[in-house]
Amino acid sequence: MTSVRATEARAAEAPPFATGSSDSVAWQRRHLLDLDDFTVDELELVMQTADTMKEVLSREVPRVPALRGTTILTLFYENSTRTRSSFELAGKVLGADVINIAASSSSVAKGESLVDTVKTLQAVGADVIIMRHSRSGAPYLAARVVESSIINAGDGLHAHPTQALLDLHTMRASFGSVRGRKVVIVGDALHSRVARSNLWSLTALGAEVTLCAPPTLIPRGLDAGEGTLPPVHVDTDLDRAIEGADVVMALRMQLERMNGGFVPGMREYSRMYQVNASRLARAKPGALVLHPGPMNEGVEISHEVAHGLQSHVEEQVANGVAVRMAVLWLVTQHGRRRAATETE
Ligand code: MLT
Numbered sequence: 001m002t003s004v005r006a007t008e009a010r011a012a013e014a015p016p017f018a019t020g021s022s023d024s025v026a027w028q029r030r031h032l033l034d035l036d037d038f039t040v041d042e043l044e045l046v047m048q049t050a051d052t053m054k055e056v057l058s059r060e061v062p063r064v065p066a067l068r069g070t071t072i073l074t075l076f077y078e079n080s081t082r083t084r085s086s087f088e089l090a091g092k093v094l095g096a097d098v099i100n101i102a103a104s105s106s107s108v109a110k111g112e113s114l115v116d117t118v119k120t121l122q123a124v125g126a127d128v129i130i131m132r133h134s135r136s137g138a139p140y141l142a143a144r145v146v147e148s149s150i151i152n153a154g155d156g157l158h159a160h161p162t163q164a165l166l167d168l169h170t171m172r173a174s175f176g177s178v179r180g181r182k183v184v185i186v187g188d189a190l191h192s193r194v195a196r197s198n199l200w201s202l203t204a205l206g207a208e209v210t211l212c213a214p215p216t217l218i219p220r221g222l223d224a225g226e227g228t229l230p231p232v233h234v235d236t237d238l239d240r241a242i243e244g245a246d247v248v249m250a251l252r253m254q255l256e257r258m259n260g261g262f263v264p265g266m267r268e269y270s271r272m273y274q275v276n277a278s279r280l281a282r283a284k285p286g287a288l289v290l291h292p293g294p295m296n297e298g299v300e301i302s303h304e305v306a307h308g309l310q311s312h313v314e315e316q317v318a319n320g321v322a323v324r325m326a327v328l329w330l331v332t333q334h335g336r337r338r339a340a341t342e343t344e
Contacts, residue, residue, distance in 0.1 A: 049326035090324035164197035179206035187251030
């Protein structure tokens with residue numbers, strides 16, 4: 001792959017921004033698949049690196065050649081506005097070549113398997129493949145068959161690690177640390193990859209997480225610490241759960257992942273679980289309102305709250321670019337360090 005030469009060439013260069021002295025020590029991952037096995041140090045490193053990237057984004061010309069010669073492909077089997085565009089911008093700010101592939105207009109539409117597709121992308125020179133797929137686990141399969149870095153941009157209802165990292169970054173921008181902060185995640189947790197990834201990062205860093213939803217939309221065994229997610233508080237009553245919250249994160253009803261009636265009706269659901277002004281008044285004054293988007297205003301969140309003073313939804317989107325720059329930089333350092341060792 002021509003990109004290996006680029007990686008070797010970059011190995012000798014200093015990055016055009018300040019990096020934490022610990023990054024070569026703490027970061028050992030080629031892929032980013034989920035946050036379930038992330039250490040506190042790794043989460044801290046991503047956050048510090050994202051701060052550095054914010055400085056780059058604030059420059060008059062926000063472009064650096066840090067990933068010059070690196071080829072990034074986005075491979076999306078599901079629709080996306082924010083995630084794909086912010087990955088694309090993140091790669092371009094760092095000087096990488098970014099190519100977008102929509103599965104619907106690629107050979108996938110002719111029946112090519114996932115394994116064949118990612119092997120083809122590796123063969124054309126992909127250093128990083130950013131992947132979104134409707135099937136949980138698809139990026140894990142890809143990571144087993146190629147040497148390119150795989151970044152999970154959302155797989156089924158399983159994980160969406162960069163969304164959780166940008167949510168964390170947005171909370172830290174207001175609080176510094178999330179330790180002891182009450183974070184209420186409300187909505188369709190059962191089908192939400194965003195909620196799942198957030199549970200890992202927030203509990204690892206000591207936040208008090210409450211998941212609030214109708215019983216039918218809560219992953220089984222969560223409050224008992226059974227199953228595959230960290231134990232958190234569970235409440236089916238939003239008026240009670242939201243009391244004293246520092247952060248209220250509303251989730252979209254994932255109708256495309258539902259194959260049955262999980263709630264009596266959307267009007268009933270909104271009446272009981274919508275984040276609206278009167279409910280938000282029960283949270284701490286100035287509590288942050290987050291939503292991963294896309295928002296269904298009038299369903300899980302009222303228009304007034306979605307665009308009100310406490311809404312940090314646009315900030316989340318903006319932070320997504322810095323966080324994804326950090327992730328791209330860190331995963332490509334894996335190859336960079338390996339190339340440096342090989343050329344010594
Ligand atoms: C996702 O891709 O999971 C989104 O960011 C959240 C959603 O679709 O509701």
